[in-house]
Amino acid sequence: MNAFKGLLWKDFKTSKVWFYGWIAIIFLIYIIGMVIGNFVNEPIIVQIFIIMIGVFHIAFLPGIVVSMLRLEGKTQLWLHSPNSGFMLLLPKLIIAFIYSTVSLLIVDLLGVITMAVFPEDSIFSYWPIKEGILFNLGVTVVGLYFSGWTIFLWTFYHSLSKYPSIKSIRWIFVAGFIIVYQSVVAFLMSIEWVERFLFDTFTVEVSSGVFFSVGSNEANAGFDPEMILLPLLPLVFEGMVMMIVFIIACWLLDRKVEV
Template identity: 35%
Template structure:
């Protein structure tokens, strides 16, 4: 456990710079958009900005993981690390997850500020009128899950790319292999969704919740906040969790083969 904590601390330090840059830009954007809303007397324009930065949080963890992988890729530190590849990669995923959670908490606090502004201006009757706590939590959970899924894909594709570096004949064309892997996976996914198995009610089972307000402009009333329902397929989410585990183990297996850069 002490060794893993050491890996976790190291990866967090490597991610810290870009994470701080990310937060600073978000904070400056929040101030700028709020100032614009006050200047234009349109308090509702801060809602699209809130939803935009919330959506962009999906890319924070993947970018953090790629940053660390590229740094270690240049030094080939994993070649000389006695820890297992699973621990090495799990440390990176864990570090990215911590950073992701902190950033999403920061966005959630901003969402409370946005709702307070809307409430003070009479655009909503209560916080629940904008987004109930349960729906907000599910939206943040969805963003976190998508971010972790993309992060694992980044690790897997990075491992595929660098594992081909030991073959001189295809070393210069490794990026084509990465594209082919993505294309083959997407093609297989499309084919499977058309099969009778995936059209079964089991895979369509889910819940419909209001997870994202949207803006609508009306000539008489100006900008208005509307609610959007989304269908959440439970079994499909479970399937993606299993796929994430498979891709993570495949990446660990490739790393055990001492990939070269």
């Protein structure tokens, strides 16, 4: 446990500059939105900028993971580390998750401040607490999914460096793996009974989407009242795939990947 805490602290110290830089970018984008909104006399633009920042977190989570992996690769410390690949990779995923969560909460706070300052010029006609929670959850889940794949593809790419004959064309094998995986998934989805099982077995009712309207004197947004069935098994399948590729990445790292 002490070793795991030490790895968490190490990853925090080596990545905090990236996080602080990201927070600075958030405030810079927010200020730009405020300036543009005041210039055109449309405060609603500020909220649009805030939503854009929130969407950017889908890329932020895997991006911070990549920055930590690249920094770790430069030091080559894990070639001589007694810890397992799981112990080396999991802290990076946890730190990235914490960064993303804190960053999203800051964005939420900026949204609350904006709605409080401009109550008459808001996208929503009410406090969108449920929408905000679902938005943060969705962005985080998608970000974690891409982070898992990022860790796997990065580890897979560098594991091929053990073979000098293909070291210079490793990217072809990575691209080939992606193509083969997508082809297998597409083939499975083309089988009628597989498609029915995945999409019709377990479903929940959710809103059909988000509406967003802007008029000359008003703007409104929210969830559409029309409900559709959301299949749960494809989400479970993708979650299992992410766990499998993460386990494989840990196994590859246990073989002392050289980067």
